[in-house]
Amino acid sequence: MSTVPVAPPPPPRTAAPVNYLSVSHSVRSWLLTADHKRIAILFLVSISFFFVLGGFAATLVRLELVTPRGDLLSDDGYNKAFTAHGIVMIFFFLIPSIPATLGNFLLPIMIGARDLAFPKVNLLSWYIFMIGGVIALSAMFLGGVDTGWTFYTPYSSTYSNQWVSLTVIGLFLAGFSSILTGLNFIVTVHTMRAPGMTWHRLPLFVWAAYATSLIQVLATPVVAITLLLVAVERTLRIGFFDPALGGDPVLFQHLFWFYSHPAVYIMILPGMGVINELVTCFSRKRIFGYEAIAAAHVALAVLGFFVWGHHMFVSGQSIYAGMVFSILTFAVAIPSAIKVFNWTATMFRGSISYDTPMLYTFGFIGLFTIGGLTGLPLASLGADVHFSDTYFVVAHFHYIMVGGMVLAYLGGLHFWWPKMTGRLYPEGWAKFAALVVFVGFNLTFFPQFLLGYLGMPRRYHAYPEEFQVLHVLSSAGASILAVGFIIPVVYFLWSLRSGPPAPANPWGAKGLEWEATASPPVTENFADTPVVTEPAYNYASEREPEIV
Amino acid sequence: MKWFPTVASEWALQWEYHNLYLHFWIAFFTVVIFLGVFWFAVKYRRRSEDEQPRPILGSNIAEIVWTLVPLLIAMSMFAWGAALYFEYASPPENAIEVYITGKQWMWYAQHPEGQREINELHVPVGRPIKLTMTSEDVIHSFFVPVFRLKRDVIPGRYTTIWFTATKAGRYHLFCAEYCGAQHSRMGGWVYVMEPAAYEEWLSGGAAGSMAAQGEKLFAQFGCASCHLSGQQGRCPNLTNVFGNRVELSGGATVVADATYIRESILNPAAKVVAGFQNIMPSFQGQVSEQNLLQLIAFIRSLSSAGSLGVPAGEAGGIGQRPPATPARVDRRTQGRPRQP
Known part of the structure; x- marks a missing residue:
């Protein structure tokens, strides 16, 4: 996006340029930083650590499922492994992934601000996240938790004798990190846009981050209080969910999914935001239908609040409630x-x-x-009766969460890596890794659609022998996928020291982060506040745009 | 390795048609998008570094088309899926009833004639079967893939499921809702039998019908001393109560179905019959879910109302055997193609 400086350009510098990374190297300067870019790096390192942990748990699960008998782990061990995988990946990787890393780094720069509205709250968000993460992890290392990431009652509240309360306290805290980040983004987008950065000129990544933030602020408190009620029922035996204490077990599912379905959009919307930036840059085109996409981002955030009941079509909710949730889910x-x-x-x-x-x-x-399309059989009241709680569901949400979100995250990380680190990564290896991820992913998860159709229930430690062929294929795919994730870690780390220095705009991309600041950016992003004079993605700006 | 699961119930066949329709559109749109992306990526690949393709802002016509067409298709999916679900939720009145209790990590079944099974369920071909299910502990889910049927089994309430099996054989029964350490072992077999074989199986020694077993419990827990004796005035007489409307103190009325009877045993103060004081002790924690089902079967046997008056889709009457009418005359299954 071309910019017009409001003041005359500063005199040329003679010393080496100081950027947000080189401004100070002490540990203290990192742990007490209020710079959104450094906090983004703190989150990046933290969630990468959690991704490795969650991936390790997934490895245990896939190894166990190579044989039908359930012979590698005990049944308890297996249940703890898939629970750890779900909790770590969802609460400590997917939910913070793009918002807290790429979002934290890019959102202020993209709108021409020097930081988020509340820089110290931003740092607080990271500390809360880490405290929540350490508590949840300590529960796992003390003995683990075996409820699944869904914590269905009364199993979680009465019958499980594992570290449920400690885990949910960790998640309760981590939720506040999500709320604070969302709040910060909303206020920043409303109040800190640069001159000329109108709502209709916002990069769609910002629209997506904004819609995500709305969900984070509105939905997270519900799951926080719900999980706390589980802990209260466990410790004080006050009946909310256990029918033996006068509670209603299905009530938990309503409260849980009131958050956890919108949370799906917390996980996928930022990925969609990234794709808007990538598809325009590498097609060198204006986005097709800017308003439609911006509206669709917000529509997903709003409609996403009214579909939670589709998780409960076979859970004894009334058929009329089921119909409302089904039609809204199709919508x-x-x-x-x-x-x-x-x-x-x-x-x-x-x-x-x-x-x-x-x-x-x-x-x-x-x-x-x-x-997305395989969500339709799960939205259909009739079809869901068979597919619910089978591997079809597992395959469906991994296509969204890994095939969608993780691929968008990796795409975004490669795209903005030169901007964030000032280094280029090796393109040949990166292309190879992208191919490996694609092949490994499909081999892992496509067989799971077939497993679900054949009737294989999820969360099974041992299973009938007729499912073994597909499980072996899936586990083989998972090992390829793991290689596809390890290669980028190696070359990214290599590029930090040995990668060629990146120019300010290696892709010829549009956007303030490419056109108005260096790679890596300086501490407060811009020497002078940029003034925006053109729409987003103004590629080939000298040619007359057309409407087909 | 089988690629297509067995279809062993009338509903499963309906489900397959619906699923085929859904997957036709899934395949169609997947192919459209994949071909579109692949074709554009090849055709419009960057040929020189200084290419400046003409910007396209969008197209209102295209936006309208690709909003409305998928919406219409999605609504057709919704309508068909909802119709199928109504059938799933509406058991016919002439169904054979079987009572299922889930417990970590076993399935108990009892037939009205009194036969009990663990991790097995025997049913005949060609007759609608209705299962009334509850759980002793956590949430389970009763799942038979060849019937394409599943329903959660929830502590503290009765849920129902029904099917008409079409193909004799032995089929997997799974628990589909995670229920703790041995969740994956909480399964067994459904035996679908030819009617003659089923009748023979059913006649094998049971210790009296469910209602008879319930009558023994009724005496054993001391219910009979109040509820059936002549001491009218202290407790409501339970003759002809089941399936009829009951007036409550406070003016409301309730249909005396299985759920109401169960609640009145475990929590007598919840809904007190008009004209009576609540002097009955709670039996919470003293009666197992299986015994509750037997007690309800007995109370039902005292009533001529049967399962009439119980709303469709709710857990209805307990413990009575409907007349043996073949599935073909059932109004819901009339004219339905039978699985060969």
Whole structure:
């Protein structure tokens, strides 16, 4: 995005440029920083650590399922492994992933601000996240928790004799991190946009982050209090959910999914935001249907609040409630479809390059399409009766969460890596890794659709022998997927020291983060506050735009 | 390795047609998007570094088309799925009833004639079967893949499920809702039998019908001294109560179905019959769910109302055997193609 400086340009510097990384190297300067870019790096390191832990738990699960007998882990050990995988990946990787890393780093720069509205609250958010994470992890290392990440009552509140209370206290705290980040983003987008950065010129990544923040602020308190009620029922035996104490076990499911379904959109919306940036840059095109996509982002956030009951079609909720939730769930498919069509149309008559971020974009569009469409049988009241709680559900949400969100995250990380670190990564290795991830992912999760159709229930430690072939394929795919995740870790770490220095705008991309600041950016992002004079994604700006 | 699971109930066949329709559209849109992305990526690949493709802002017509067309298709999916679900939630009145209790980590079944099974369920081909289910502890889920049927089994309430099996055989029964350490071992087999074999199985020694077993419990827990003796005035007489409307103190009325009877045994103060004081002790923690079902079967046997008056989809009457009418005359299954 071209900018007009409000003041005359500063005199040329003679010393080496000071950026947010080189400004100080002490540990203290990192732990007490209020710079959104440094906090983003703190989150990046933290969630990468959690991703490795969650991946380790997934490895145990997939190894166990190679044989039908349940012979590698005890049944308790297996249940703790899939619970650890779910809790770590959802609460400590997926939910903070793009908002707290790329969002923290980019959102202020993209709108021409020098920081978030509340820089110290931003740091507080990281500390709360870490305290919550340490508490949840300590529960896992003290003995573990075996309730699944869904904590269904009365199993979690009365029958499980594991570390449930400690875990939910950790999650309760981590929720506040999510709320604070969301609040910070909302206030920042409302109050700190640079001159000329109107709502209609906002990069769609910012729209997506804004919609995500709304969900974080509105929904997270519900799950926080719900989990606390589970802990209260466990410790004080006050009946909320256990019918033996006068409670209602299905009430828990309503409260839990009132958060946890919108949380799905916390996890996928930022990924969609990233794809908007990538598909335009590597097609060198204006986004097709800016308003439609922006509206679809917000529509997903709003509609996402009214579909929680589709998790309970076979749980004894009334058939009329089921019908309302079913029709709204079909409706929520439409904004996602609109986005996929618009991204595809953005490529139409473009100039498409095959750089690594674009490969991840291709992967995202394809896998998100499959993930989204396979949500339709789960939205159908009739079809869900069979598919509910089978591997079909597991495959569906992994296509969204890994095929969608993780691919978008990796695509975004490659795209902005030069900006964040000032270094280029090796393109050949990156393309190879993207291919490995795509192949490994599909081999892991496509067989799980078939398993679900054949009737394999989820969360099974041992299973009938006829399912073994598909489980072995899935585990083989998981090992390929693991290689695809390890390669980028190696070359990213290598590039930090040995990668070629990155220019300010290596992709020829539009946007303030590329055009108005260096790589890496200086401490307060801009020497002078930029003034925005053109719409987002103004590629090929000298040519007359058309409306087809 | 089987790629297509057995279809062994009438509902499963309906489910397969619906699922085929859904997956036709899934395949269609997946192919459209994949071909679109692939074609554009090849056709419009960057040929020189200084290409400046003409910007396209969008298209209102395209936005309307790709909003409305998927919406219409989605609504057709919704309507079909909802119709199927109504059938799932509406057991026919002439169904054979079987009572299921889930418990970590076992399935108990009892037939009205008194036969009890653990981790097995025997049913005949061609007759609608209705299962009334509850749990002793946590939430379980009764799942038979060849019937494409599942329903959560919830402590503190009765849920129902029904099917008409079409193919004799031995089929997997799973627990589909995670229920603790041995969740994956909480399963067994459903035996679908030819009617003659089923009748033979059913006649094998049971210790009296469910209602008879309930009558013994009724005496054993001391219920009979109040509820059936002549001491009218202290307790409501339970003859002809089941299936009828009961007036409560406070003016409300309630249909005396299984849920109400169960609640009145465990928590007598919840809904007191008009004209009576609540002097009955609670039996919470003293009666197992299986015994509760037997008690309800006995109380039902005292009534001529049967399961009439019980709303469809709710757990209805307990413990009575309907007349043996073949499935074909059932109004819900009339004219339905039978699985060969």
